[in-house]
Each structure stands twice: as C-alpha cells, then as structure tokens.
Amino acid sequence: xxxxxxxxxxxxxxxxxxxxxxxxxxxxxxxxxxxxxxxxxxxxxxxxxxxxxxxxxxxxxxxxxxxxxxxxxxxxxxxxxxxxxxxxxxxxxxxxxxxxxxxxxxxxxxxxxxxxxxxxxxxxxxxxxxxxxxxxxxxxxxxxxxxxx
Amino acid sequence: xxxxxxxxxxxxxxxxxxxxxxxxxxxxxxxxxxxxxxxxxxxxxxxxxxxxxxxxxxxxxxxxxxxxxxxxxxxxxxxxxxxxxxxxxxxxxxxxxxxxxxxxxxxxxxxxxxxxxxxxxxxxxxxxxxxxxxxxxxxxxxxxxxxxx
DNA sequence: CTTTTTAGTTAAGCAGGCTTAACTTTATGC
DNA sequence: GCATAAAGTTAAGCCTGCTTAACTAAAAAG
Numbered sequence: 190x191x192x193x194x195x196x197x198x199x200x201x202x203x204x205x206x207x208x209x210x211x212x213x214x215x216x217x218x219x220x221x222x223x224x225x226x227x228x229x230x231x232x233x234x235x236x237x238x239x240x241x242x243x244x245x246x247x248x249x250x251x252x253x254x255x256x257x258x259x260x261x262x263x264x265x266x267x268x269x270x271x272x273x274x275x276x277x278x279x280x281x282x283x284x285x286x287x288x289x290x291x292x293x294x295x296x297x298x299x300x301x302x303x304x305x306x307x308x309x310x311x312x313x314x315x316x317x318x319x320x321x322x323x324x325x326x327x328x329x330x331x332x333x334x335x336x337x338x
Numbered sequence: 339x340x341x342x343x344x345x346x347x348x349x350x351x352x353x354x355x356x357x358x359x360x361x362x363x364x365x366x367x368x369x370x371x372x373x374x375x376x377x378x379x380x381x382x383x384x385x386x387x388x389x390x391x392x393x394x395x396x397x398x399x400x401x402x403x404x405x406x407x408x409x410x411x412x413x414x415x416x417x418x419x420x421x422x423x424x425x426x427x428x429x430x431x432x433x434x435x436x437x438x439x440x441x442x443x444x445x446x447x448x449x450x451x452x453x454x455x456x457x458x459x460x461x462x463x464x465x466x467x468x469x470x471x472x473x474x475x476x477x478x479x480x481x482x483x484x485x486x487x
Numbered sequence: 488c489t490t491t492t493t494a495g496t497t498a499a500g501c502a503g504g505c506t507t508a509a510c511t512t513t514a515t516g517c
Numbered sequence: 518g519c520a521t522a523a524a525g526t527t528a529a530g531c532c533t534g535c536t537t538a539a540c541t542a543a544a545a546a547g
Contacts, residue, residue, distance in 0.1 A: 207356070242525090407497085412533090
C-alpha cells in the first residue's frame with residue numbers, strides 16, 4: 190500500500206535535494222563561461238529545440254522583441270550562434286548553435302551529469318534496476334504531460 | 339541485468355526533462371514576484387539554512403562582501419528579511435526570513451510542486467510504489483553525498 | 488594596550504538586461 | 518495595389534548587480 194501522501198512526500202524530498210544541488214552547479218557553470226544567465230538560457234533552449242526565431246525567444250522568456258534581438262546579437266558576436274534568413278518568410282530569422290555554441294552546451298551538460306554519476310556510484314547493485322525502472326516511468330509520464338501543454 | 343550504460347541513460351533522460359521543466363517554472367515565479375534572481379536565491383538559501391551572515395552570502399554566491407550587503411539591504415527594504423546583531427560577535431549580522439519572506443518562499447515551493455503532483459496523477463497504481471521506493475533510495479544517496487562535501 | 492584582522496557598510500562607476508519609441512523590410516487582407 | 522500587420526533592428530534611458538576603494542566598528546594577536 191502506497192498512500193498518496195507518502196508518494197507526494199518522497200517526490201518532494203527528492204525534488205528539494207535535486208533542485209538545490211543542480212541549480213548550484215548550473216549557475217556556477219554559467220558564471221564560469223562568462224555568459225549571463227539569459228544568454229546561457231537561450232543556448233540551452235536552442236539545444237532542446239534545435240532552432241527558432243526571435244519571436245519565439247521573446248515569447249518563451251517573456252521579454253520584448255527588442256530585448257531578444259539584443260541578446261541574440263551578443264551571442265552572435267561571441268560566436269555561439271548564427272542567424273540565418275528564413276527562406277519561407279524573409280522577415281523572420283532562424284537562429285542556430287554554432288559548433289562553438291554546441292561545445293559549450295555539451296560541457297554544461299557534462300558538468301550537470303557529474304553529480305548524477307556520483308549518485309549512481311552510491312547505489313547498491315540491487316537498487317540500481319529499481320531506480321532505472323522508476324525513472325523511465327517518470328520520464329515517460331513527463332513527456333506525456335509536455336505534449337499536452 | 340542492468341547495464342551501467344542503461345542506468346546512466348535513464349538518469350540523464352530524467353534529468354533533462356526534469357531540469358528543463360522546473361527551471362522554467364522557477365524563473366517564471368521569480369519574475370512574477372518582482373524580485374531579481376540573486377535576491378530570490380538568497381531567500382531560498384535562507385529557507386534551506388535558516389539563517390546566516392553576510393560573509394556566508396558572499397562565499398556561497400561568489401560575490402564581494404559589498405555586493406552581499408547591498409543585496410540584503412534591498413531585501414530588508416522590501417520586508418522579506420531582517421538583520422540582527424549576532425550577540426556573540428557584534429560585528430557580524432545574522433539575517434533571517436520575515437513572515438512575509440517565508441510566505442513568498444512557500445508560494446514558490448508550491449508552484450514547483452504542482453508539476454510534480456500532475457506527474458503523479460499520470461502514474462499507474464502499480465508504478466507508484468516503485469517510484470516511491472526509487473526516489474527514497476536516491477534521496478538517501480544524495481544526502482550522503484551532501485554530507486561529505 | 489596597541490596593532491592587525493575580520494565583518495560589514497557606503498559611494499562611485501561600469502556593464503548588462505530590459506523597456507519604450509521610432510524605424511526598415513517583408514507578408515497579408517481586402 | 519494599397520493599407521495594415523508582423524518580424525526584427527536600433528537607440529536612448531532606466532534599473533540592477535557587481536566591483537573597487539575608503540570607511541567604521543568590533544574582535545584577536547602580540
């Protein structure tokens with residue numbers, strides 16, 4: 190018997206410890222790159238979605254088009270992204286990660302994963318399969334939620 | 339048989355989807371409060387640790403003592419924290435959340451938990467206990483790691 | 488008891504993000 | 518085709534965070 194309360198409790202405990210830890214390593218890495226958080230967030234967003242235009246940025250980050258334009262300009266200057274004209278709509282610009290940008294994002298991910306890998310090394314042999322199973326279930330559920338919204 | 343690769347894979351998939359989602363709700367909430375990210379981070383840190391002094395802030399957030407002092411000043415002005423003299427060392431100041439500050443942090447946590455609760459509602463009855471078990475194991479492992487560092 | 492360290496504050500100045508306002512250029516509606 | 522809307526850009530100005538530098542006050546060291 191798993192009470193609903195127990196389930197929520199364990200999820201929340203995990204969430205607290207996980208968030209606290211990963212946020213720290215996250216900000217720490219962002220700082221070490223010399224990029225600001227907003228700039229860094231755009232790179233991550235590009236990593237997830239592949240490419241998008243200015244308007245998507247202003248929408249996602251809830252800033253004006255002007256702000257989005259200025260932020261991306263700095264990333265272009267830094268050589269992290271490149272702006273290309275959308276062939277279908279010549280007003281629109283499609284932005285993408287450059288190799289340099291990809292490299293930086295990869296490095297950030299690796300940093301983030303390190304703690305996870307340490308965590309794994311603490312698990313007993315019998316716990317490991319259980320954890321794998323549970324995380325797959327959770328990831329699957331999360332993806333379902335994502336699609337709906 | 340759970341291969342090490344499989345374990346890492348499932349952890350990383352979960353981490354990606356989880357981070358992406360919770361970072362968004364996190365920043366969104368911070369923005370809605372009108373506080374800046376650094377200010378908000380200080381409140382969260384206070385929530386975790388209870389109370390601490392200026393020097394801890396500059397250390398944790400890797401900023402100068404001057405910056406820490408100015409940031410906390412704004413939070414005091416806003417009524418989110420209060421500064422008290424440390425009776426043992428009258429140079430030091432101990433800062434704490436006010437009721438207003440606590441309220442705000444609680445609201446942020448609730449926001450963060452909401453997605454988790456939705457996630458739970460997607461799980462089948464047979465999956466739930468497995469998830470609880472796995473998360474407890476992970477949380478326990480995380481706490482062990484935390485102590486060492 | 489004097490010197491030095493430590494904790495924190497204040498002020499000046501710089502850099503970044505963001506907004507509004509005034510544009511340019513391309514697409515759409517009628 | 519012409520007016521209107523949409524996608525971006527640019528510039529001016531504000532606010533915030535951050536740093537350095539100069540300071541006050543209390544503790545520790547000698």
